[in-house]
């Protein structure tokens with residue numbers, strides 16, 4: 430699909446923001462600046478952005494424990510996200526969510542989630558609203574989450590209720606330290622999703638254009654009243670399962686190879702420059718702009734207000 434120059438620059442800016450956000454977190458965590466458990470999304474940028482570039486604030490997404498990329502792609506404020514991860518009371522969720530529980534319902538981002546497989550049923554609930562609004566609801570899940578019973582129930586219910594829900598399986602080939610080839614019993618997660626009675630396709634999760642075009646087809650399918658759909662995205666994670674993971678389960682040279690051959694940012698740059706849609710100067714300017722944003726996010730997060738003891742009991746219950 431032919432995208433305008435502005436749309437291409439926006440997609441690249443979103444992917445680069447995710448990459449630099451994650452690389453900077455990696456450094457800050459190593460320096461001991463950030464507490465808590467963190468799972469980095471770097472490497473999977475084309476998945477989040479290829480999906481979310483089709484969505485507006487009234488479309489819903491539900492994310493996972495590896496959620497920063499989904500939040501950025503869906504339009505969460507990057508500086509407020511960084512403050513959240515730093516545990517500041519000025520953060521997007523007042524510092525109470527942290528890395529694994531960032532949410533912003535105002536942009537249709539219903540939350541990251543520390544429970545593997547918990548997202549799909551929430552996306553089905555949101556899919557009921559989406560059906561009456563004419564929007565879509567997206568469940569991001571990993572290859573590990575696709576084996577959870579909660580995901581099976583959610584897929585079945587979405588088919589039964591003919592909901593506009595898209596199950597996006599980001600297959601980065603590992604569930605913690607367990608390989609997909611060992612843990613996924615079906616021929617593939619696409620075959621499994623098809624067995625539930627929905628349209629199920631695959632795309633290359635390191636190629637923004639592959640994801641973007643495939644998602645257009647699925648969103649049109651859902652909005653035409655055909656019920657749910659599923660997509661499996663073949664992708665790579667560039668860091669460990671969590672920050673601090675020594676990754677001994679990877680093959681020799683595997684990480685170096687995927688970083689060299691399966692890089693979403695490099696793939697995008699190569700494609701748009703070869704097709705003469707953008708030049709390196711355009712892309713370098715975005716890089717500089719994003720680097721400045723991330724510097725600002727970290728500086729503001731370090732200077733931001735810390736929570737007080739009294740904050741602990743605030744916002745525990747919602748009052749309608």
Ligand SMILES: Cc1ncc(C[n+]2csc(CCOP(=O)(O)OP(=O)(O)O)c2C)c(N)n1
Nearest residue numbers: 495543544545571572573574601603604605
């Ligand atoms: C219900 C549940 N079981 C186990 C865990 C521990 N756990 C956290 S992440 C993870 C692996 C998830 O793998 P995948 O769905 O492929 O996502 P990825 O980490 O690759 O993004 C597991 C088993 C959990 N958080 N929740």
Ligand SMILES: [Mg+2]
Nearest residue numbers: 571572603604
């Ligand atoms: Mg995985």
